[in-house]
Amino acid sequence: MGQRRSPLGVPELELLAARGWQALEEERLGDWLLRAGGGFTGRANSALVVGDPGVPLPEAVAAVARWYDERGLRPAAQLPGVQSRRADAAFDAAGWTRDEDVLVLTAPLGRPAEPAVPVDLSPTPDDAWLAGYRHQGAALPPVARRVLTSAPDVVFASVRLAPEPAPLAAVARGALTDGWLGVTAVTVAEEHRRRGLATAVMAALGRWAAERGAHSVYLQVTAGNAPARALYRQAGFIEHHRYHYRRGPA
Incomplete structure (x- = not known):
């Protein structure tokens, strides 16, 4: 293992990870990143909710829903870290269902x-x-x-x-x-x-x-995947933050 560097913040690491798993179509809603990839994987077909959408949260939720409806995809949003709690509450109020937590793990790379x-x-x-x-x-x-x-x-x-x-x-x-x-x-x-x-x-x-x-490595693992979590913990990974998906009515 190499020397541990100062970690990126949650929004910075999530935006970096979005570049490592890019959607086929991307569009901004303020700071939020709308992504579509033909329905393959949640990461490539969800709105990355970081920062300010530039409009009131109920309007942002509705705009996300319309964007995915127009593409024939079920609306979805990725909500990372504690900074997304207000937005998460807005999606919840609109009837969007919550998936299980996903852990983002990081380690220095020697x-x-x-x-x-x-x-x-x-x-x-x-x-x-x-x-x-x-x-x-x-x-x-x-x-x-x-x-x-x-x-x-x-x-x-x-x-x-x-x-x-x-x-x-x-x-x-x-x-x-x-x-x-x-x-x-x-x-x-x-x-x-x-x-x-x-x-x-x-x-x-x-x-x-x-x-x-x-200099560093990151990966994601679902909270319920105990064998993988044990493997990564043994390899020196620590939890950076968690995220979950919200999915609009089908």
Whole structure:
């Protein structure tokens, strides 16, 4: 691990993370960032609620709902940290439902150890990688490849333990933004879990980022994912903040 730097504030880190997982369409509502990505992932299809929307909160909530309705998407908002409580109350008052907490974890990035197994790194995800990453247990939609590759500096890690056409054992995605490595899409095939493969792909991504001058790493994990939280805690990650989604009436 490297020396821990002064952390970014919640809005700054969330805006940085938004650049590491970019939507296909973005528009500002004051300081809020409206994002649409064909319905693939909450992050790429929600309004990032940071700062001042420039209008009264009930009007901002209505404007967000209209923006997503116009695109045929269920309205959604991402509400990070304690600074979003007033906005959260406005979405609640409008009948938007609340999802579970997501933890944003950070750690300094030193020179990670050599991965315990060979990890392949590629600037684009091939079909095997896409098949290995099952977002929330489901096969990926066609738009997924565009969202996954929308950020300017990304890499895709994969572990193969058996020759093709056997599926990959583990995959992950890294995005480098202003010295921060964002780790996403960490997926280990069920039959290969508890063998250190998640640690291996994260080490490979860390080495890739360190060679490019990265100093810190962030990732997100749902509050209910106890095994992943334990893995990241052992790796030295600490909680930076939490966020949750609010979703408008379907």
